[in-house]
Amino acid sequence: MEWVNAIVQGILLGGLFALFATGLSLAFGVMRFGNLAHGDLAILAAFLAVSFASTLDVNPFVTMALVVPIMAAGGYVLQRFGFNWSIGADPLPSILVTFGLAVVIQNALLEQYSADSQGLDVGSFETRSIEFTDDIAVGWFPVLILGVAVVVLVGLQLFLSFTRMGRAFRATSDNPSTARLMGINDRNIYAVVMAIAFATVAVAGLFLGIRQTFGPTDGPAQLIFAFEAVVIGGLGSLWGTLLGGIILGVAQTVGNQVDVEYNVLSGPLFGHLIFLVVLAVRPSGLLGRSQQ
Amino acid sequence: MSGYRISRRTPESTVGLIGFGALVVVLATLPWWDSDGSLQTPLVAILYYLALAQMWNLLAGFAGLVSIGQQMFVGIGVYGLLQMAEVGGVDPYVAIPLAGLLAAGLSIPVAAFAFRLRGGYFAIGTWVVAEVMRLLTTESNDFRGGDVRALTRESLGGYSLETRTNSVYWLALALAVGGTAIVVLVLRSRLGLALRAARDNEGGARSLGVSIGRAQLITWVVVAFWTGCTGAVILLHTTSTTAGSAFSVTRWTALVIFMVVIGGVGSTTGPIIGVLVYWIIDEQLGDADAWRFIILGGIAAVMATVAPKGVYGLLQQWRPLQFFPVRRRLAGGPSTNTPPQAAEPEVVVEEGQ
Numbered sequence: 001m002e003w004v005n006a007i008v009q010g011i012l013l014g015g016l017f018a019l020f021a022t023g024l025s026l027a028f029g030v031m032r033f034g035n036l037a038h039g040d041l042a043i044l045a046a047f048l049a050v051s052f053a054s055t056l057d058v059n060p061f062v063t064m065a066l067v068v069p070i071m072a073a074g075g076y077v078l079q080r081f082g083f084n085w086s087i088g089a090d091p092l093p094s095i096l097v098t099f100g101l102a103v104v105i106q107n108a109l110l111e112q113y114s115a116d117s118q119g120l121d122v123g124s125f126e127t128r129s130i131e132f133t134d135d136i137a138v139g140w141f142p143v144l145i146l147g148v149a150v151v152v153l154v155g156l157q158l159f160l161s162f163t164r165m166g167r168a169f170r171a172t173s174d175n176p177s178t179a180r181l182m183g184i185n186d187r188n189i190y191a192v193v194m195a196i197a198f199a200t201v202a203v204a205g206l207f208l209g210i211r212q213t214f215g216p217t218d219g220p221a222q223l224i225f226a227f228e229a230v231v232i233g234g235l236g237s238l239w240g241t242l243l244g245g246i247i248l249g250v251a252q253t254v255g256n257q258v259d260v261e262y263n264v265l266s267g268p269l270f271g272h273l274i275f276l277v278v279l280a281v282r283p284s285g286l287l288g289r290s291q292q
Numbered sequence: 293m294s295g296y297r298i299s300r301r302t303p304e305s306t307v308g309l310i311g312f313g314a315l316v317v318v319l320a321t322l323p324w325w326d327s328d329g330s331l332q333t334p335l336v337a338i339l340y341y342l343a344l345a346q347m348w349n350l351l352a353g354f355a356g357l358v359s360i361g362q363q364m365f366v367g368i369g370v371y372g373l374l375q376m377a378e379v380g381g382v383d384p385y386v387a388i389p390l391a392g393l394l395a396a397g398l399s400i401p402v403a404a405f406a407f408r409l410r411g412g413y414f415a416i417g418t419w420v421v422a423e424v425m426r427l428l429t430t431e432s433n434d435f436r437g438g439d440v441r442a443l444t445r446e447s448l449g450g451y452s453l454e455t456r457t458n459s460v461y462w463l464a465l466a467l468a469v470g471g472t473a474i475v476v477l478v479l480r481s482r483l484g485l486a487l488r489a490a491r492d493n494e495g496g497a498r499s500l501g502v503s504i505g506r507a508q509l510i511t512w513v514v515v516a517f518w519t520g521c522t523g524a525v526i527l528l529h530t531t532s533t534t535a536g537s538a539f540s541v542t543r544w545t546a547l548v549i550f551m552v553v554i555g556g557v558g559s560t561t562g563p564i565i566g567v568l569v570y571w572i573i574d575e576q577l578g579d580a581d582a583w584r585f586i587i588l589g590g591i592a593a594v595m596a597t598v599a600p601k602g603v604y605g606l607l608q609q610w611r612p613l614q615f616f617p618v619r620r621r622l623a624g625g626p627s628t629n630t631p632p633q634a635a636e637p638e639v640v641v642e643e644g645q
Contacts, residue, residue: 097593100596224419
C-alpha cells in the first residue's frame with residue numbers, strides 16, 4: 001500500500017513539475033531560448049510572496065494577485081529590453097545572459113534574505129486531506145496544484161490553437177523571418193512569451209513555497225526538474241510536459257520509497273536516472289515530435 | 293602562383309610568443325625569488341582557473357558545446373586522485389594523469405547522452421549529468437562524498453611540505469600553459485578547422501564532408517582529460533574535499549564562465565584577460581562572497597548582450613592584434629619582391645578569432 005500511496009503522491013507532485021516546466025517549454029518552443037534562470041525566478045517569486053505576506057499581513061494565496069502580475073511584467077520588460085538582444089542562431093549569448101542572471105538572483109536573495117529556509121504558511125488548508133484508506137490520503141493542496149497545472153496547460157493549448165496571438169506564436173516559432181514579413185512583431189511576441197513564462201513560473205514558485213520550505217539556492221534544482229519534465233514528455237508538446245511532470249513526480253516519490261526501504265537511491269537521483277533512460281531510449285521524448 | 297603561402301604569423305604574434313615565453317620563465321622560477329609566497333599562494337588558484345577557463349572556452353567558444361557541467365570532470369579528477377592515493381596507494385603525482393584519463397573515459401558515455409541535446413538544453417543536460425555524479429558520490433559508501441575527506445600524509449607519498457607546495461604551483465602553471473597550448477594546437481589543426489567551419493556554417497561544413505559530431509567528441513574528450521587533471525591538482529592543493537565542493541557548479545563552472553565571458557569567449561587571449569580581471573575584482577572584494585557573484589554575474593550577463601566578444605573583442609575593435617594566431621592568411625603572391633608592408637593580408641581565409 002505504501003507503494004500505491006507513493007505513486008498517487010507522485011502524480012500529484014507531477015502537477016507542480018508540469019507547472020514549472022510550462023514556461024521553460026514555451027520559451028524554448030517559440031524562440032529556442034533556454035532560460036537557465038527559470039528555477040531561480042520561481043524562488044524569487046516565492047520570496048516576493050514572503051515579503052508581501054508579512055508587510056501586508058495577508059494570506060500567501062492573496063499575494064499571488066500581486067506577485068504573478070509583477071513577475072509577468074518583469075518578464076515582458078526583461079525580454080523586450082534585454083533578452084531579445086541575445087536571441088539568434090547562436091544559442092551561446094542567451095545561455096550566458098540567463099546563467100549570469102540566475103547567479104545574480106541567487107546571490108541577491110542570499111544577501112537580502114540570508115541563507116535561512118523560508119516557508120509560506122496558508123493555514124490549515126495546507127494539511128487538510130481526504131483519506132481513502134489508512135495508507136492513502138490525498139491532500140487538498142496537491143490536488144489544487146495538479147488542477148491548476150491542468151487548467152494552465154489546457155488554457156495555453158487553447159490560446160495557441162484558437163487565438164490570433166497564439167497563431168502568431170506558432171508562426172514565429174516555425175519561421176521568425178517569414179512571420180515578420182507577414183506583419184508580426186516578433187520582438188513583441190517574444191516578450192509576451194516571456195511574460196507568460198514568468199507568470200506560470202511565479203505560480204509554481206508560490207505553490208512550491210507553500211508545499212515545502214525553500215532557500216535562495218534552491219533554484220537550480222527546480223530548473224533541472226522542469227527541464228527533465230520537458231525532455232521526458234517531449235520537446236514542443238504541452239501534453240507531453242504534463243505527462244513528463246507526472247512521470248518525474250512518480251519517479252521521485254517511488255525513489256524515495258525505495259530509499260526508505262533499501263537505502264540505495266534518493267528520490268531526485270531516481271528521477272535523474274529515469275530522465276537519462278528516456279534520453280537514451282527516446283531522445284525526442286514520449287509525446288515529442290520526432291527530430292530529423 | 294607559387295609565390296603564395298599560407299601564414300599564421302603576424303609581427304605581434306612573434307612579440308606575443310616571446311613575451312609569453314618570458315612570462316612563463318619568470319613564473320616558473322617564482323618559488324626561488326618569491327620566498328614568502330605572497331605571489332605564489334594566490335597564483336596557484338589563478339593558474340588552475342586559467343586552465344579551466346581555456347578548456348571551457350574551447351568547448352563553448354569553438355566547438356559549440358556550451359557546457360554547464362564542467363564540475364563533473366573536476367569532481368572525477370578530485371575523487372579519482374583521492375581513491376587512487378588513499379585506497380590504491382598510487383603515488384599522487386602518478387595519479388594526476390590517471391585521474392585525467394578516468395575523466396576522459398567517463399566523458400564518452402556522458403557524450404552519448406548529452407550530445408542528443410542542443411543549445412540551451414545541452415547546457416542543462418550536462419548540468420544534470422554532473423548533478424547525478426555529485427549525488428552518486430555523496431550516497432556511495434565507497435566515496436563517502438557527504439563527509440569531509442582529506443588526503444593523509446601516507447597517501448601524499450611522504451613528500452615534504454615545501455616539495456608539495458612548490459610542485460602544486462608548478463603543476464598549476466603547467467596546466468595553465470598547457471591548456472593554452474592545447475587550445476592553440478587544436479585550433480591550428482584540421483580538427484580546429486572543422487570546428488570553426490561548423491560553428492560558422494553548420495550546413496555548409498556538413499556538405500563539405502566535415503564530420504561535426506566526431507570533431508566535437510574529440511574536443512569533448514580532450515577537454516575532459518585536461519579538466520580532470522586540473523581537478524586532481526586542485527585536490528593536491530586543498531588536500532581535503534566533499535562531494536559538494538568537488539562537484540560545485542558555482543566554483544568550477546559559473547566562475548569560469550564569467551571569467552571567459554568577461555575576457556572574451558571564442559579567442560585564446562580572452563580567457564587570460566578574464567582570469568586577470570577576475571583576480572583584480574577578487575582582491576578588491578575580499579570575503580564578500582555573495583557580492584562577488586552578483587558583480588561578476590551581472591558584468592558577464594551585460595557583456596554577453598552588449599559586447600559578446602568580451603574585453604578582448606573591444607581591444608580588437610581598437611587594434612586588431614593577434615597574440616596567439618590561429619587564423620590562416622594568404623600572404624606573399626606573385627610579386628614576391630614587393631616590400632613586406634605591401635604584403636598586407638588581403639584575403640582572410642578563415643575568421644578564427
